Amino acid sequence: MQQIAKIFSNPVGRKIMMALTGMLLVGFVAIHLLGNLSTFAGSAALNAYAAKLASLGPLVWVFRLGLLAIFGLHIYLGIQLTMENRAAKPEGYAVDKTLRTSFAAKTMIYTGLVILAFAVYHLFHFTLQTISPEFAAKANLDASGIPDVFSMVVQGFQQFGTSAIYVVAMVTLLLHLTHGIASSFQSLGLNNGKTLPGIEKLGKGAAALFFLGYVSIPVLIFVGLVH
Ligand code: HEM
Secondary structure, eight states, rough: HHHHHHHSSHHHHHHHHHHHHHHHHHHHHHHHHHHHHHGGGGGHHHHHHHHHHHTTTTTHHHHHHHHHHHHHHHHHHHHHHHHHHTTTTTOSSSGGGGGGSSSHHHHHHHHHHHHHHHHHIIIIIIIOOSSSSGTTTTTSSTTTTSSSSHHHHHHHHHHHHHHHHHHHHHHHHHHHHHHHHHHHHHTTTOOOOHHHHHHHHHHHHHHHHHHHHHHHHHHHHHHHHHH
Protein backbone atom coordinates (compact mmCIF):
# COMPACT_ATOMS: atom_id res chain seq x y z
CA MET A 1 0.00 0.00 0.00
CA GLN A 2 2.82 2.35 0.99
CA GLN A 3 4.62 1.51 -2.23
CA ILE A 4 1.54 2.50 -4.25
CA ALA A 5 1.17 5.78 -2.34
CA LYS A 6 4.85 6.45 -3.05
CA ILE A 7 4.37 5.98 -6.81
CA PHE A 8 1.43 8.40 -6.89
CA SER A 9 3.05 11.07 -4.73
CA ASN A 10 6.02 11.25 -7.09
CA PRO A 11 5.65 13.14 -10.43
CA VAL A 12 7.90 10.59 -12.18
CA GLY A 13 5.80 7.74 -10.75
CA ARG A 14 2.65 9.40 -12.05
CA LYS A 15 4.16 9.83 -15.54
CA ILE A 16 5.12 6.15 -15.57
CA MET A 17 1.58 5.14 -14.54
CA MET A 18 0.17 7.46 -17.24
CA ALA A 19 2.38 5.74 -19.84
CA LEU A 20 1.60 2.19 -18.66
CA THR A 21 -2.18 2.76 -18.55
CA GLY A 22 -1.94 4.44 -21.99
CA MET A 23 -0.09 1.42 -23.43
CA LEU A 24 -2.72 -0.95 -22.00
CA LEU A 25 -5.48 1.17 -23.59
CA VAL A 26 -3.63 1.05 -26.94
CA GLY A 27 -3.57 -2.75 -26.54
CA PHE A 28 -7.34 -2.72 -26.08
CA VAL A 29 -7.78 -0.42 -29.13
CA ALA A 30 -5.75 -2.91 -31.24
CA ILE A 31 -7.65 -6.00 -30.06
CA HIS A 32 -11.06 -4.29 -30.40
CA LEU A 33 -10.18 -3.23 -33.95
CA LEU A 34 -9.24 -6.81 -34.92
CA GLY A 35 -12.60 -8.01 -33.58
CA ASN A 36 -14.52 -5.21 -35.31
CA LEU A 37 -12.90 -5.96 -38.66
CA SER A 38 -14.89 -9.21 -38.72
CA THR A 39 -17.75 -6.92 -39.83
CA PHE A 40 -16.18 -7.25 -43.30
CA ALA A 41 -16.39 -11.05 -43.08
CA GLY A 42 -20.18 -10.72 -42.95
CA SER A 43 -23.11 -11.15 -40.63
CA ALA A 44 -22.39 -14.72 -39.45
CA ALA A 45 -18.76 -13.90 -38.54
CA LEU A 46 -19.46 -10.73 -36.54
CA ASN A 47 -22.48 -12.19 -34.75
CA ALA A 48 -20.58 -15.38 -33.84
CA TYR A 49 -17.68 -13.26 -32.53
CA ALA A 50 -20.04 -11.12 -30.38
CA ALA A 51 -21.86 -14.25 -29.11
CA LYS A 52 -18.52 -15.87 -28.20
CA LEU A 53 -17.55 -12.78 -26.15
CA ALA A 54 -20.95 -12.74 -24.41
CA SER A 55 -20.61 -16.45 -23.57
CA LEU A 56 -17.48 -15.75 -21.50
CA GLY A 57 -19.84 -14.53 -18.72
CA PRO A 58 -18.00 -13.46 -15.54
CA LEU A 59 -14.70 -13.16 -17.43
CA VAL A 60 -16.23 -10.35 -19.50
CA TRP A 61 -17.02 -8.51 -16.26
CA VAL A 62 -13.48 -8.96 -14.94
CA PHE A 63 -12.23 -7.54 -18.23
CA ARG A 64 -14.74 -4.64 -18.18
CA LEU A 65 -13.88 -3.63 -14.60
CA GLY A 66 -10.15 -3.84 -15.36
CA LEU A 67 -10.60 -1.67 -18.45
CA LEU A 68 -12.70 0.84 -16.49
CA ALA A 69 -10.04 1.08 -13.75
CA ILE A 70 -7.25 1.58 -16.31
CA PHE A 71 -9.27 4.16 -18.26
CA GLY A 72 -10.27 5.99 -15.02
CA LEU A 73 -6.68 6.13 -13.77
CA HIS A 74 -5.39 7.35 -17.15
CA ILE A 75 -7.97 10.17 -17.21
CA TYR A 76 -7.40 11.14 -13.56
CA LEU A 77 -3.61 11.33 -14.04
CA GLY A 78 -4.03 13.18 -17.36
CA ILE A 79 -6.17 15.90 -15.75
CA GLN A 80 -3.77 16.17 -12.81
CA LEU A 81 -0.72 16.41 -15.10
CA THR A 82 -2.36 19.14 -17.21
CA MET A 83 -3.26 21.17 -14.11
CA GLU A 84 0.27 20.82 -12.70
CA ASN A 85 1.80 21.90 -16.01
CA ARG A 86 -0.49 24.94 -16.16
CA ALA A 87 0.26 25.91 -12.57
CA ALA A 88 3.99 25.71 -13.31
CA LYS A 89 3.64 28.06 -16.29
CA PRO A 90 2.04 31.34 -15.16
CA GLU A 91 -0.06 33.43 -17.58
CA GLY A 92 1.87 35.93 -19.65
CA TYR A 93 5.13 34.01 -19.50
CA ALA A 94 7.42 35.68 -22.04
CA VAL A 95 8.19 32.58 -24.12
CA ASP A 96 5.50 30.03 -24.88
CA LYS A 97 7.44 26.78 -24.54
CA THR A 98 4.60 24.79 -26.08
CA LEU A 99 5.29 26.47 -29.44
CA ARG A 100 8.01 23.90 -30.02
CA THR A 101 5.65 20.99 -29.57
CA SER A 102 3.10 19.70 -32.04
CA PHE A 103 -0.62 20.46 -32.24
CA ALA A 104 -1.32 16.85 -31.17
CA ALA A 105 0.87 17.26 -28.06
CA LYS A 106 -0.71 20.56 -27.05
CA THR A 107 -4.26 19.25 -27.34
CA MET A 108 -3.85 15.92 -25.47
CA ILE A 109 -6.24 16.93 -22.66
CA TYR A 110 -8.95 18.04 -25.13
CA THR A 111 -8.67 15.02 -27.44
CA GLY A 112 -8.63 12.83 -24.31
CA LEU A 113 -11.86 14.37 -23.02
CA VAL A 114 -13.54 13.99 -26.44
CA ILE A 115 -12.53 10.28 -26.45
CA LEU A 116 -14.07 9.94 -22.96
CA ALA A 117 -17.33 11.50 -24.24
CA PHE A 118 -17.22 9.16 -27.26
CA ALA A 119 -16.64 6.10 -25.02
CA VAL A 120 -19.75 6.97 -22.97
CA TYR A 121 -21.82 7.51 -26.15
CA HIS A 122 -20.45 4.27 -27.65
CA LEU A 123 -21.40 2.26 -24.55
CA PHE A 124 -25.00 3.52 -24.74
CA HIS A 125 -25.00 2.90 -28.52
CA PHE A 126 -23.63 -0.64 -28.95
CA THR A 127 -23.36 -2.20 -25.47
CA LEU A 128 -26.49 -0.91 -23.71
CA GLN A 129 -28.19 -0.34 -27.11
CA THR A 130 -30.40 2.48 -25.87
CA ILE A 131 -29.50 5.16 -28.47
CA SER A 132 -31.22 3.53 -31.48
CA PRO A 133 -33.35 0.86 -29.78
CA GLU A 134 -35.04 0.04 -33.11
CA PHE A 135 -31.71 -1.49 -34.32
CA ALA A 136 -30.84 -3.17 -30.97
CA ALA A 137 -29.12 -6.53 -31.49
CA LYS A 138 -30.63 -7.98 -28.33
CA ALA A 139 -34.13 -7.42 -29.76
CA ASN A 140 -33.33 -8.78 -33.26
CA LEU A 141 -31.97 -12.30 -33.61
CA ASP A 142 -30.27 -13.54 -36.78
CA ALA A 143 -30.94 -16.81 -38.68
CA SER A 144 -28.89 -18.77 -36.09
CA GLY A 145 -30.96 -17.31 -33.24
CA ILE A 146 -28.17 -15.14 -31.80
CA PRO A 147 -28.27 -11.30 -31.33
CA ASP A 148 -27.88 -9.61 -34.70
CA VAL A 149 -24.93 -7.29 -33.93
CA PHE A 150 -24.10 -7.05 -37.68
CA SER A 151 -27.51 -5.53 -38.56
CA MET A 152 -27.28 -3.17 -35.56
CA VAL A 153 -23.87 -1.91 -36.74
CA VAL A 154 -24.87 -1.67 -40.44
CA GLN A 155 -28.23 0.03 -39.82
CA GLY A 156 -26.53 2.39 -37.35
CA PHE A 157 -23.81 3.50 -39.78
CA GLN A 158 -26.29 3.93 -42.64
CA GLN A 159 -27.41 7.03 -40.71
CA PHE A 160 -25.27 10.06 -41.62
CA GLY A 161 -25.31 11.52 -38.09
CA THR A 162 -24.12 8.29 -36.46
CA SER A 163 -21.32 7.73 -38.98
CA ALA A 164 -20.25 11.38 -38.63
CA ILE A 165 -19.96 11.05 -34.83
CA TYR A 166 -17.71 7.97 -35.24
CA VAL A 167 -15.53 9.60 -37.92
CA VAL A 168 -14.99 12.73 -35.78
CA ALA A 169 -14.20 10.54 -32.74
CA MET A 170 -11.68 8.52 -34.78
CA VAL A 171 -9.94 11.74 -35.98
CA THR A 172 -9.65 12.70 -32.31
CA LEU A 173 -8.25 9.27 -31.44
CA LEU A 174 -5.75 9.64 -34.31
CA LEU A 175 -4.52 12.96 -32.90
CA HIS A 176 -4.30 11.58 -29.34
CA LEU A 177 -2.31 8.49 -30.37
CA THR A 178 -0.10 10.38 -32.85
CA HIS A 179 1.54 11.98 -29.81
CA GLY A 180 0.56 9.51 -27.09
CA ILE A 181 2.26 6.33 -28.33
CA ALA A 182 5.72 7.89 -28.74
CA SER A 183 5.24 9.88 -25.52
CA SER A 184 4.62 6.70 -23.50
CA PHE A 185 7.96 5.26 -24.69
CA GLN A 186 9.63 8.52 -23.68
CA SER A 187 8.04 8.47 -20.18
CA LEU A 188 9.20 4.90 -19.62
CA GLY A 189 12.73 5.84 -20.66
CA LEU A 190 12.56 3.37 -23.55
CA ASN A 191 14.18 5.69 -26.04
CA ASN A 192 17.27 7.77 -26.51
CA GLY A 193 18.47 10.40 -28.98
CA LYS A 194 19.14 7.73 -31.58
CA THR A 195 15.87 5.78 -31.37
CA LEU A 196 13.56 8.80 -30.84
CA PRO A 197 12.87 9.57 -34.55
CA GLY A 198 12.13 5.89 -35.23
CA ILE A 199 9.80 5.61 -32.24
CA GLU A 200 7.99 8.79 -33.29
CA LYS A 201 7.48 7.35 -36.78
CA LEU A 202 6.29 4.05 -35.33
CA GLY A 203 3.80 5.85 -33.07
CA LYS A 204 2.42 7.92 -35.93
CA GLY A 205 2.26 4.87 -38.22
CA ALA A 206 0.37 2.80 -35.63
CA ALA A 207 -2.03 5.70 -34.96
CA ALA A 208 -2.68 6.01 -38.72
CA LEU A 209 -3.34 2.25 -39.04
CA PHE A 210 -5.82 2.31 -36.15
CA PHE A 211 -7.52 5.33 -37.72
CA LEU A 212 -7.84 3.72 -41.17
CA GLY A 213 -9.04 0.43 -39.70
CA TYR A 214 -11.71 1.96 -37.46
CA VAL A 215 -12.90 4.65 -39.86
CA SER A 216 -13.27 2.17 -42.73
CA ILE A 217 -16.21 0.52 -40.90
CA PRO A 218 -18.67 3.48 -40.79
CA VAL A 219 -17.40 4.88 -44.12
CA LEU A 220 -17.71 1.65 -46.15
CA ILE A 221 -21.12 0.96 -44.63
CA PHE A 222 -22.35 4.52 -45.25
CA VAL A 223 -21.33 4.48 -48.94
CA GLY A 224 -23.13 1.14 -49.33
CA LEU A 225 -20.13 -1.16 -49.93
CA VAL A 226 -20.99 -3.23 -46.83
CA HIS A 227 -24.65 -4.09 -46.31
C1 HEM B 1 -15.86 2.05 -35.99
C2 HEM B 1 -15.53 1.97 -34.75
C3 HEM B 1 -16.09 1.02 -33.74
C4 HEM B 1 -17.04 0.00 -33.88
C5 HEM B 1 -17.78 -0.45 -35.13
C6 HEM B 1 -17.20 -0.60 -32.57
C7 HEM B 1 -18.07 -1.65 -32.29
C8 HEM B 1 -18.41 -2.08 -31.04
C9 HEM B 1 -19.47 -3.02 -30.73
C10 HEM B 1 -20.38 -3.69 -31.76
C11 HEM B 1 -19.49 -3.17 -29.37
C12 HEM B 1 -20.44 -4.06 -28.57
C13 HEM B 1 -19.90 -5.45 -28.45
C14 HEM B 1 -20.91 -6.37 -27.81
O1 HEM B 1 -21.52 -5.96 -26.81
O2 HEM B 1 -21.06 -7.49 -28.31
C15 HEM B 1 -18.45 -2.35 -28.83
C16 HEM B 1 -18.13 -2.24 -27.48
C17 HEM B 1 -17.11 -1.44 -26.98
N1 HEM B 1 -16.27 -0.62 -27.67
FE1 HEM B 1 -16.30 -0.32 -29.65
N2 HEM B 1 -16.36 0.01 -31.69
C18 HEM B 1 -15.67 1.02 -32.35
C19 HEM B 1 -14.71 1.86 -31.83
C20 HEM B 1 -14.28 1.86 -30.52
C21 HEM B 1 -13.18 2.66 -29.98
C22 HEM B 1 -12.31 3.60 -30.78
C23 HEM B 1 -13.10 2.38 -28.65
C24 HEM B 1 -12.12 2.91 -27.64
C25 HEM B 1 -11.78 4.16 -27.53
C26 HEM B 1 -14.13 1.41 -28.34
C27 HEM B 1 -14.39 0.90 -27.09
C28 HEM B 1 -15.40 -0.01 -26.78
C29 HEM B 1 -15.70 -0.47 -25.45
C30 HEM B 1 -14.98 -0.04 -24.15
C31 HEM B 1 -16.77 -1.37 -25.56
C32 HEM B 1 -17.49 -2.11 -24.43
C33 HEM B 1 -17.00 -3.51 -24.35
C34 HEM B 1 -17.90 -4.27 -23.42
O3 HEM B 1 -19.03 -4.57 -23.80
O4 HEM B 1 -17.48 -4.48 -22.30
N3 HEM B 1 -14.82 1.12 -29.49
N4 HEM B 1 -17.80 -1.69 -29.85
